[in-house]
Amino acid sequence: MPQHDVVVVGAGLAGMRAALEALDQGVDVAIISKVHPVRSHSAAAQGGINAAMGQEEGDNWEVHAFDTVKGSDYLGDQDAIELLCQEAGEHIIEMEHMGVIFNRDEEGYLARRGFGGASYARTFFVADITGQAMLHVLYEQVLKHHQIKVYEEWFVTSLIMEDGRCAGVVALELLTGRLYPIRAKAVILATGGLGRVYEPSTNGLVCSGDGISLAYRAGAPVMDMEMVQYHPTTLKESGFLMSEAARGEGAYLTNSGGERFMQRYAPNKVELAARDVVSRAEQTEIDEGRGIDGCVLLDSRHLGKELIHSRLHQEYDIAMTYLGIDMVEQPVPVRPGVHYIMGGIKTDVDGAMNIAGLYAAGECACVSVHGGNRLGANSLLDTLVFGKRSGRHAADYAKSTPPAGESEAVITPDEGQIKALFERADNGERAPLLRTEMGRMMDEHVGIFREKKALAQAVDKLKEYRERFQRASLHDKGKVYNTDLMFVLEMGFLLDCADTIAASALAREESRGAHYRTDFPKRDDESWLKHTLCYYTPDGPRMDYLPVTITQWPPAERTY
Amino acid sequence: MQVNLKIRRYNPEREDGVYWQTYSLDVPSQFTVLDALMKIREEIDGSLALRCSCRSAICGSCSMRVDGHAKLACKTKLNVLTEEGGEISVEPMGNLPVIKDLVTDMQPFWDKVRQVEPWLQAEGPAPEREYRVPNEAMVHLTDVMNCIMCGACVSDCTVLEAELKYGKPYDQTFIAPAALAKAYRFVADPRDDQQRERLKKLSEPSGVYDCTHCFECVEVCPKGVAPMDRILKMRELAVEAGITDKAGVRHAKAAEQSIKASGRNYELTFYPKSVGLFNVKELLPAMPTGLAFVRKAGTRFLLPHKAENVQKIQRVFKKVGKRNKENPNTEGQA
Ligand SMILES: Cc1cc2nc3c(=O)[nH]c(=O)nc-3n(C[C@H](O)[C@H](O)[C@H](O)COP(=O)(O)OP(=O)(O)OC[C@H]3O[C@@H](n4cnc5c(N)ncnc54)[C@H](O)[C@@H]3O)c2cc1C
Ligand code: FES
Numbered sequence: 001m002p003q004h005d006v007v008v009v010g011a012g013l014a015g016m017r018a019a020l021e022a023l024d025q026g027v028d029v030a031i032i033s034k035v036h037p038v039r040s041h042s043a044a045a046q047g048g049i050n051a052a053m054g055q056e057e058g059d060n061w062e063v064h065a066f067d068t069v070k071g072s073d074y075l076g077d078q079d080a081i082e083l084l085c086q087e088a089g090e091h092i093i094e095m096e097h098m099g100v101i102f103n104r105d106e107e108g109y110l111a112r113r114g115f116g117g118a119s120y121a122r123t124f125f126v127a128d129i130t131g132q133a134m135l136h137v138l139y140e141q142v143l144k145h146h147q148i149k150v151y152e153e154w155f156v157t158s159l160i161m162e163d164g165r166c167a168g169v170v171a172l173e174l175l176t177g178r179l180y181p182i183r184a185k186a187v188i189l190a191t192g193g194l195g196r197v198y199e200p201s202t203n204g205l206v207c208s209g210d211g212i213s214l215a216y217r218a219g220a221p222v223m224d225m226e227m228v229q230y231h232p233t234t235l236k237e238s239g240f241l242m243s244e245a246a247r248g249e250g251a252y253l254t255n256s257g258g259e260r261f262m263q264r265y266a267p268n269k270v271e272l273a274a275r276d277v278v279s280r281a282e283q284t285e286i287d288e289g290r291g292i293d294g295c296v297l298l299d300s301r302h303l304g305k306e307l308i309h310s311r312l313h314q315e316y317d318i319a320m321t322y323l324g325i326d327m328v329e330q331p332v333p334v335r336p337g338v339h340y341i342m343g344g345i346k347t348d349v350d351g352a353m354n355i356a357g358l359y360a361a362g363e364c365a366c367v368s369v370h371g372g373n374r375l376g377a378n379s380l381l382d383t384l385v386f387g388k389r390s391g392r393h394a395a396d397y398a399k400s401t402p403p404a405g406e407s408e409a410v411i412t413p414d415e416g417q418i419k420a421l422f423e424r425a426d427n428g429e430r431a432p433l434l435r436t437e438m439g440r441m442m443d444e445h446v447g448i449f450r451e452k453k454a455l456a457q458a459v460d461k462l463k464e465y466r467e468r469f470q471r472a473s474l475h476d477k478g479k480v481y482n483t484d485l486m487f488v489l490e491m492g493f494l495l496d497c498a499d500t501i502a503a504s505a506l507a508r509e510e511s512r513g514a515h516y517r518t519d520f521p522k523r524d525d526e527s528w529l530k531h532t533l534c535y536y537t538p539d540g541p542r543m544d545y546l547p548v549t550i551t552q553w554p555p556a557e558r559t560y
Numbered sequence: 561m562q563v564n565l566k567i568r569r570y571n572p573e574r575e576d577g578v579y580w581q582t583y584s585l586d587v588p589s590q591f592t593v594l595d596a597l598m599k600i601r602e603e604i605d606g607s608l609a610l611r612c613s614c615r616s617a618i619c620g621s622c623s624m625r626v627d628g629h630a631k632l633a634c635k636t637k638l639n640v641l642t643e644e645g646g647e648i649s650v651e652p653m654g655n656l657p658v659i660k661d662l663v664t665d666m667q668p669f670w671d672k673v674r675q676v677e678p679w680l681q682a683e684g685p686a687p688e689r690e691y692r693v694p695n696e697a698m699v700h701l702t703d704v705m706n707c708i709m710c711g712a713c714v715s716d717c718t719v720l721e722a723e724l725k726y727g728k729p730y731d732q733t734f735i736a737p738a739a740l741a742k743a744y745r746f747v748a749d750p751r752d753d754q755q756r757e758r759l760k761k762l763s764e765p766s767g768v769y770d771c772t773h774c775f776e777c778v779e780v781c782p783k784g785v786a787p788m789d790r791i792l793k794m795r796e797l798a799v800e801a802g803i804t805d806k807a808g809v810r811h812a813k814a815a816e817q818s819i820k821a822s823g824r825n826y827e828l829t830f831y832p833k834s835v836g837l838f839n840v841k842e843l844l845p846a847m848p849t850g851l852a853f854v855r856k857a858g859t860r861f862l863l864p865h866k867a868e869n870v871q872k873i874q875r876v877f878k879k880v881g882k883r884n885k886e887n888p889n890t891e892g893q894a
Contacts, residue, residue, distance in 0.1 A: 036666065038709055039611075039619045096690045099680035099749070101705055104695040111695075127702050132618060136705070140679040175659065204613040237590075240616050310699075313706075318616060321635055322590075432602035475606030478573045481660045484606035 001406060003183040004030040004149070005398040006391075007169060009156050009211060010190030011037035013131070013380060014362025014387035016138040018188050018351075019148050021391030027398050030149040032156055032171055032182065034206060034486070037139045041192050041204045042383065045131025046243035046314055048113060048123035049380040051088035059120035061085040068378060069553045071117040071274045072342075072371025073513035074529065075224065077549040080349050080367040084378070084385050091384040092124050099137045102126055103311070113248045113311075117274040117375040117560070128245045128314040131380060151182070155486055156210065157414045159187065159218045159358070160404070166218065166358035167404035170411050172418075174486070177479030179411045179418070185398035188351065188390050189215060189360040190383075194497045196490070198338035199439025200239025202231055208490035209497035211364040215345040216496055220353045221533040221544065223366040225497070226504035226515045227342035229374055230448050232278040233298050234337030238322055242298055242315050242334055244376040246327075247271040249311060251300040253282070254331065255290040266560035273560035276373040276514045279336035283448045286335065295333035304328075336448055340379065342370040342514065343504070346533065346546075351390025357397065361390040368531065371548075372513015421474055421488060428473030431491040438465050442498060446505050451519045455506040462498050463540075469495060500534040503541045508532060525555050561589040561644050565596055567608070568651035569661050582647070587638065593650065594622055594633035597662075610662040617782060620708035623715065624662050625651045630712035630780045653715035657730060668731035669711050675735060676743035676762070683753040691751045704745040704790060706783040713737035713777035713787050719770055734770045735762075737777035737787030744790035747797060759798040768794045 006022045008015045011033035022029045033040065052064035064085040069076055096102055096110065102124050105111040115123040126133035142148050153174040160168040160181060168183040191211030195203020216222050232253070233242040247253070253271050255261045265281040266273035273281075282296050300308060305328045308316055312327070319325045319332045344366035351359035362383045369382055438461075445458035469491060476484035510524035511517050529548055534541035566582045583600050591599075594612055601608045610633070611621040617635040626636055627649055641648050656664040682691075714720065714736045723733040735743075743762055746752045762768050768791045777787040 035611075035613055035619075035621065036670075039613050039621045041613065041619070043619050043708070044614050044616070093690055097680075097682075097686045099751070101698050101701050101749070102690075103702075104693065104698060106695065108692040108694050110690050126705065129618075129702070129706065132708065133702075133705050136709075137680075143674055144677075144679040204615065204619060206613045238615065314618070321617065321637075430602065430606070432606075436602075476609075478571060478607065478660075480572055481609045481663050483601070483609055487606075 001181055001183060001408065002030070003403065004028050005184065006030075006186045006188065006394045007032060007182055007184035008188045008190055008391075009033075009169060010040070010192060010362065010364075011035075011139075011142075011150070012040035012042040012190060012192050012362060012383065013135055013138060014192075014365075014383035015040075015188070015190030016135075016142055017384050017387030018190055018361055018391035018394070020138070020141055020145065021388045022188075022395040022398075023145055023148055025392055025395035025399075027395045029147070030151060030182070030184075031142070032151040032154045032169065034153065034155040034174070034210075036152050037142065037150065038136055039206075040135060041207050042135045042380070043132040044202075044204060044241070045380055046128040046241065047115065047245040047248065048125035048130045048377045049092065049134070049384075050115065050118070050122050050375070050377040051092045051124060051381065052085060052120070052122050053089050053092065053110075054112060054120055054122060057120055059122055061088065063119050064088065064122060066553055067118050068369065068375055069371075070558055071373055071375040071378075072369075073276075073373055073523065073558055074525070074553075074555040075227070075368070075371030075512060075531070075548060077368050077371075078551040078553060079549050080369050082551060083349055084369045084381060087385050088381055091381065091388075095134055095137065095384070098141055100126060100133055113245065114272060115248050115376040116244055116272045116278070117269070118272075123248065123377040125245065127310070128243050128312050134380065155489065156214065157489060159214050160410045161218055161355075162405055165356035168410075170414050174481050177482055177485075179415055181408060181410045183404045183406070184357075185401040185404060186357045186359060186394040188394050189345065189358070189364055190362045190387065191364045193341050193363040194494065195338055195340075196435065197439065197494050197498045197501065198228070198442045199436050200234070200237070200443070201338040201439070202234050202239055202241040203339070208494050209341075209364070210490065210493045211360065212341075212344055213493035213496035215353070215355075215358065215360060216500065216534070216536045218355060218358070219536065220355050220358065221346045221535050222344060222500050223346040223531050223533050223546070224343035224368060224371070224504070225341070225500040225534060226508050226532060227370070227372050227513055228338060228446070228501060229275060229340040229342060229514050230279040230336040231339035232275055232282055232336050233334040234339070235318070235322060236293075236295055236333060236335055239337045240318050240322060241337075241339065242318065242332060243312075244275075246298060246300050246312055246315055248376075249300075249307060250303055251298055252302075253278070254297045254299055255285045256292050257290060259290075261285050261290070261296070269560035274373055274375065276516075277560055279448055280516060282336050292333060295335045297331035298334045299331040300327050301329065301331065338443065340374055342366070342368070342372065342374050343501075343532075346531075347386075347390075349386070349389060350393040351386055352393060357401065359390040359394045361386040372515060418485065421472070421485065422477050424471075424473045426473050426475050426477075428471040429468045431469070431472045431488045434465060434468060434472070435487075435491055435494060438462070438494070438498060442501070446502055449516055449518050450505055451517060452506070455502060458502040459506060462495065462502055466495055496536075500541050503543065504532040504534060507543055523558075529555060561639065562586050563596065563638055563642060563645070564647040565600065566647055566649045567661070568649070569608075570658055571607070571660055589639040591638050592634050593626055593631070593636045593638060593641075593648065596638060597633060597650070608662075609660040618708060620710035623653055623710040623712045625649075625653060625715065630654070630715035632710060632712070632782045635782050653711055655715055655717060655720040655724060655730070656711065664711070666711065669709075669714055669738065671731045672714075672735050672739040673709070673742055676739050676746075676758070678739075678742045678746065680746065680749065680752055681754040682751050693750050697750045701745055701748060704741055704748075704785055707738065707741055707785045708783055709738060710782065711738065712780045712782060713741075713785075716776045716780045718774045718776055719772055734766050737771075737791070740768060740771075740794070741785050741787040741790045744794055747794055755797070756801050756803070759794060759801055760803050762794055763798045763803050768798065
């Protein structure tokens with residue numbers, strides 16, 4: 001039976017950063033990932049990564065921290081945000097030394113671009129393939145440090161819980177269809193986002209909230225799940241992202257009258273206001289009849305061909321390939337689309353939670369540094385800062401912990417569940433179709449503008465989906481590379497995530513950050529300056545609340 | 561639009577072996593091949609195996625052969641391939657073992673990548689801040705960094721195809737375009753201090769000189785990485801670095817003679833000249849490569865013929881020859 005000191009679930013930026021740090025601390029480390037590391041969704045990040053390194057211009061970590069606090073609509077924990085911003089610089093330098101080819105300025109120093117909600121240009125970037133460039137470099141480091149065992153295309157189905165602590169994972173090897181217990185003294189969840197709860201979304205097909213659900217089922221609270229970010233510039237049908245990099249470089253948003261409407265909603269920051277603000281403004285324009293076929297326009301024509309080709313190449317390609325639109329000549333129709341989950345597994349700044357031996361980092365975790373709304377380019381930073389910290393602390397914990405038990409019986413429940421699926425006739429519910437239906441419902445009922453009735457309907461709908469899910473069946477009854485089976489397992493995770501999102505959104509009776517209630521349109525600090533927690537119970541989420549940590553920035557009105 | 565997707569299927573757990581299955585679909589015309597495959601998998605036949613994640617040509621999962629050439633399924637529109645009622649063939653990548661349906665075993669691919677030690681190797685202590693390097697020295701490398709490791713170039717590499725035909729195993733042959741492009745990314749990185757060592761290794765058999773310039777990798781690369789151009793550039797850099805005691809350099813010399821005489825790269829005479837005309841042991845295995853090359857490139861390369869501007873080319877050689885005398889290290893490179 002495979003045994004390790006630290007097992008990291010996930011090989012995106014957070015997972016690989018955690019694994020490298022744990023190895024550095026001198027323990028035996030393994031990474032488990034359902035896709036090859038470079039296929040992880042971190043590859044899709046285009047725009048860049050924040051760090052306040054422009055001291056000459058007046059930027060410093062405190063300004064960055066304040067921007068982040070304000071961006072979060074005061075729901076972020078300020079002690080965690082301070083850490084994030086203090087440690088940002090060293091991570092950029094570290095990535096540069098590892099080999100990332102960041103764009104540079106004329107002097108040969110690292111170049112920066114402006115991004116939404118930021119007081120200074122502090123976003124470091126590699127053209128518009130920043131995530132890919134960083135992900136590949138971290139993978140290079142994992143290859144270099146070949147002591148790290150990588151279980152590639154292994155799918156984690158559950159956590160091994162013994163004596164109230166996490167003692168490893170159960171995982172399905174896709175190649176053979178066999179289930180294995182993989183024992184560990186400490187487990188770090190770095191499984192990324194849950195965009196697939198919604199349809200459409202900017203997220204890849206693998207972003208199914210697995211880790212969030214795994215921890216939730218094991219008894220960890222998930223926090224602020226109502227905070228779902230709609231990105232202002234996504235393509236209508238496919239949900240593909242047009243990165244904020246375009247607006248960072250100076251692109252405009254216009255309505256059907258050709259008006260730069262953001263001047264009305266955010267006179268100072270205009271297109272570069274925080275994402276929740278821009279998305280709501282767009283939706284208002286569309287709802288009030290100033291949209292074009294359900295979209296507004298992203299206009300980059302004035303940026304010129306050269307800049308578009310050199311710095312916005314990926315976006316150019318996306319518009320060209322999927323819409324046949326040449327950004328140099330024509331504006332691109334865009335609309336707000338689901339992009340990111342600010343909430344997640346509740347952790348402290350070391351990735352630890354209420355379950356001994358279990359850690360989380362990256363998009364699946366909620367430290368919370370993003371609060372009600374994440375600023376662009378803060379998420380890549382989050383993956384590195386808290387990936388590294390959780391790697392270090394998980395390693396420390398593993399050093400002082402005796403080896404886990406050896407029972408093979410831990411795989412029995414999952415084995416039983418899979419066997420039952422195989423035995424069911426193949427004419428039941430198709431999980432992928434159920435997912436699409438759920439995604440559309442969530443987009444409609446738990447979207448940018450929310451209200452009580454629709455939210456309550458969503459909660460009921462989800463119950464119905466869960467019932468139908470009990471009848472989910474497989475076409476593929478084989479062992480080798482059974483993706484049909486994987487979809488069903490993912491659907492189970494997605495349902496857990498959707499439940500917590502809908503329940504938290506229904507409970508929060510105010511508007512804050514990405515959570516906007518038309519029936520409670522004001523922020524209400526008196527009653528709601530607190531985090532939402534959800535605990536798993538067989539009858540649905542049990543809610544609880546937690547105060548927000550405030551260090552130096554008392555809540556103030558938020559304008560851009 | 562109405563399309564017929566003819567898919568090459570294989571399930572190792574069943575007796576049928578390899579077979580083709582055609583699905584008729586009615587789908588929006590802006591659908592990609594991936595959209596169509598997902599529709600099949602979600603609605604019609606959940607047993608169809610393929611890899612995909614990002615849907616937007618960035619994760620490199622969905623490389624497969626579409627109408628005979630390696631492509632990203634998610635970047636390939638149906639209506640570009642065929643008209644109403646037409647047929648599109650879909651099969652797994654070539655040059656890699658097949659696990660199931662459209663899923664290939666990528667291990668040989670990653671083994672080759674690992675072989676070029678793809679991580680930055682800088683000597684001495686790192687600076688306190690970033691390395692200060694001119695933007696121009698770095699920015700062109702982002703083109704190579706565009707590589708998403710999808711394997712399309714490896715799938716359609718004619719050298720690998722020929723080697724496989726000759727019976728060499730998947731993982732012990734030509735390092736192949738993707739890994740070599742990756743190697744170039746370090747060779748050309750001013751922060752890396754192992755340029756010479758890297759070039760030396762890459763000049764060994766199976767390295768940069770095994771490429772036959774068939775252009776296939778340049779054509780199929782969905783991200784404009786142009787691996788072949790990087791390979792040729794590394795040959796240049798190797799010779800500039802004085803790495804001349806290699807079969808590959810004899811190859812380059814053969815090229816020089818050919819170009820001097822006819823103004824053309826007459827490939828079929830290179831290999832014998834590079835390994836030695838009577839080196840049967842090396843020449844025999846190379847036969848299929850040559851033949852595959854001819855098949856892909858057509859017979860226009862078979863017969864030596866002079867380029868129109870051969871005089872101009874000869875003048876270039878004279879010029880370079882003069883320069884090389886001043887700098888003997890670069891001898892042999894045109
Ligand atoms: C299109 C797009 C553009 C973005 N642009 C930016 C940007 O410019 N700047 C920025 O800061 N942020 C950006 N973001 C957000 C950012 O990219 C992500 O939040 C971040 O990359 C998440 O990294 P991660 O390591 O947490 O997860 P991921 O990179 O998603 O990795 C998750 C890993 O977990 C593994 N995994 C999941 N479930 C299982 C399981 N059950 N078993 C085994 N393994 C599993 C997966 O295989 C994968 O390796 C963008 C996001 C998107 C979608
Ligand atoms: S699905 Fe990611 S490259 Fe096609």
